[in-house]
Amino acid sequence: MRYRLTLLLAVLTVPVAAQRRQPAARGAAAITTEDVRRRIGIIAADSMLGRATPSPQLDQVAAYVAAEFRRFGLKPGGDSGTYLQRYPLEVQRFDPDSASIRIAGPMPTTWHTGQDVLLVDGQPPAGDSAGPGAVITGSPQGAAALDSSAVTGKVVFLAYGPGVNAVAVKILPLRPLALMLVADFPDSIWQKLPGHQASVHVRNPSEEGGSAIPAVFAVRARTARALFTQAGVPPDSLRLWGDRPLAAHPLAEVKVQLAVHQQLLERTSAPNVVGILEGTDAALKKEYVLFTAHMDHIGTPGAGEGCMARGADSICNGADDDGSGTVAVVALAEAFATALERPKRSLVFMTVSGEERGLWGSAYFAEHPTVPLASVVADLNSDMVGRNAKDTLAVIGREHSNLGGAVDSVARAHPELNIKPVGDLWPQEGLYYRSDHYNFAKKGVPILFFTTGLHPDYHQVSDSPDKIDAEKEARFARLVFYLGLAVANTTARPRWNPESYKQIVSGTN
Ligand SMILES: [Zn+2]
Structure with a gap:
């Protein structure tokens, strides 16, 4: 009530010179603190989950x-x-047991989801897909942007650590096929990450050009090490390098194949x-x-x-x-x-x-x-x-x-x-x-x-x-x-x- 009263007074004391604006002022006065508070209480109530x-x-x-x-x-x-x-x-169900990531190249290997790699965020790609690998280095500071051709459709490896969110925000809109976060995750952290169990995902089939968040996987550094070695990329290049601008380094001769089978639960x-x-x-x-x-x-x-x-x-x-x-x-x-x-x-x-x-x-x-x-x-x-x-x-x-x-x-x-x-x-x-x-x-x-x-x-x-x-x-x-x-x-x-x-x-x- 107090707020309504304050507003009422404000309307009553509009100076004469402002009378011409009164029709609009009446519209603006319909917006009250009390209504904002009441409606927020409805829309953001715990019952709205x-x-x-x-x-x-x-x-x-x-x-x-x-x-x-x-x-x-x-x-x-x-x-x-x-x-x-x-x-x-x-609505789709992603079962880690039914997905794998195959690294094709001079030393082919297969990573099992739910074990070697975990889907931690984003939308798993539908069916089978493949893309060249790339490593992102550098700092998110400064205006430097990544060239989309270095990221779009690629499987992008990025060190997980301080500043990773700021870099991810620049990478994900460029639509990589997947983002791989690499770190020496200790067991205590690794066990707590999502992606060990089946998860439910919502897909938007009408999305043209797609703006859902691409799949984000976590992979342990020891798992990924061989990949970098065979690609001739020093393991150091994974670090976000101080003030250096963001850069994408292609993993030459390495192709990453994602096999993902989701079950349609509901339209x-x-x-x-x-x-x-x-x-x-x-x-x-x-x-x-x-x-x-x-x-x-x-x-x-x-x-x-x-x-x-x-x-x-x-x-x-x-x-x-x-x-x-x-x-x-x-x-x-x-x-x-x-x-x-x-x-x-x-x-x-x-x-x-x-x-x-x-x-x-x-x-x-x-x-x-x-x-x-x-x-x-x-x-x-x-x-x-x-x-x-x-x-x-x-x-x-x-x-x-x-x-x-x-x-x-x-x-x-x-x-x-x-x-x-x-x-x-x-x-x-x-x-x-x-x-x-x-x-x-x-x-x-x-x-x-x-x-x-x-x-x-x-x-x-x-x-x-x-x-x-x-x-x-x-x-x-x-x-x-x-x-x-x-x-x-x-x-x-x-x-x-x-x-x-x-x-x-x-x-x-
Ligand atoms: Zn939000």
């Missing part, structure tokens, strides 16, 4: 969002007159939720501003999405990731539906799933859009927007279009929100590629990606609702409301910077 893709709990959250969209009077934007768009998935599907608010301008209402966030999170340890139990807690609630963004999209839908004046362009509110598995829901929508993608003038994506400093918001991708300038001027025009848009505070993390907006950017839609950033609870059981700064998130959502309104009412569409367009859109088609 961390909303893995697919799961009954993910479907429950989708039904909740759809019911809210209906209550706000949005038009259904999903399949056949509903708010839901569903994409197909396959199923997962939801996106889509609601549309029609614009008022006869011409511009055929164009759309898209607001996105992802409903799914990484579930519980059994979901195979990387959730790890801590003590008695085995639920990765994903309150910030991305319960917060989901709640922001719902709050924005309510705000625009409540505002006295509707914008000229139409608005699409979409909460997707499968983000944590590989941006699946947004990829499916980008391939099977329910409104013409060429008519989507912008995507404003919110992922992890409820934490960290009170006044700071990272705006990723701001340098790529004039939307970056637009968010700055909206923030300047609304000092009462006390939100300072800044650039990417985590450049080494490659955030631009790590949320749903990227699927739209690749297709030529100008985007902004909002995040309040990473924190120690990221992908942990401790990303819980009590840690969300609902007051900050409400101010953030009001900022996106005013920005969305400006984009929807400005006759000229947002424009890419030509260099960025060349790099992100032309480069990926």
Whole structure:
């Protein structure tokens, strides 16, 4: 109640000179701290079991969002007159006993999965596949990127140790056939790694070009040593070398064959939720501003999405990731539906799933859009927007279009929100590629990606609702409301910077 009261006072004390803005202010005032807190409590409750893709709990959250969209009077934007768009998935069982890795070369050898090598993460490749080997060395620091031709389709060996995550983030998007983490794992660690037993994996058969995480195996240094010796690569080259730039060294004459046989357990599907608010301008209402966030999170340890139990807690609630963004999209839908004046362009509110598995829901929508993608003038994506400093918001991708300038001027025009848009505070993390907006950017839609950033609870059981700064998130959502309104009412569409367009859109088609 206290928060509602504060807001009410804020509305009542709007100065006379600002009265012209009142219709919009009424929309923004519909976004309240109390609603943000209440909805985070629903979406990230323990009973939602961390909303893995697919799961009954993910479907429950989708039904909740759809019911809210209906209550706000949005038009259904999903399949056949509903708010839901569903994409197909396959649930498969990977049995380590039925898979092997054959090293073909001058000294052929076979590694048995579950014994010599362990599948520790990612998606096992389907059936039989083979690729040349390569060794990655160097440090993730600096701007140096790997050449994709040195990685794509190859079986890439990388030393497991400090900095490995930062390197893996650069390697995995380049689609190696598999990533092999090599280390002198002591028995005590080796026994605790996943991959000794059968595991269940979710595959997205509609994925074009694929963005699921490639298979990540662990292999002991003593097992891999012979391979490096026969390839003439000194064992030292496996180390991440201090300040040297990242480099890929081909293992000449070595071919790695993966034989993986998975059992199809179930064909199923997962939801996106889509609601549309029609614009008022006869011409511009055929164009759309898209607001996105992802409903799914990484579930519980059994979901195979990387959730790890801590003590008695085995639920990765994903309150910030991305319960917060989901709640922001719902709050924005309510705000625009409540505002006295509707914008000229139409608005699409979409909460997707499968983000944590590989941006699946947004990829499916980008391939099977329910409104013409060429008519989507912008995507404003919110992922992890409820934490960290009170006044700071990272705006990723701001340098790529004039939307970056637009968010700055909206923030300047609304000092009462006390939100300072800044650039990417985590450049080494490659955030631009790590949320749903990227699927739209690749297709030529100008985007902004909002995040309040990473924190120690990221992908942990401790990303819980009590840690969300609902007051900050409400101010953030009001900022996106005013920005969305400006984009929807400005006759000229947002424009890419030509260099960025060349790099992100032309480069990926
Ligand atoms: Zn996440």
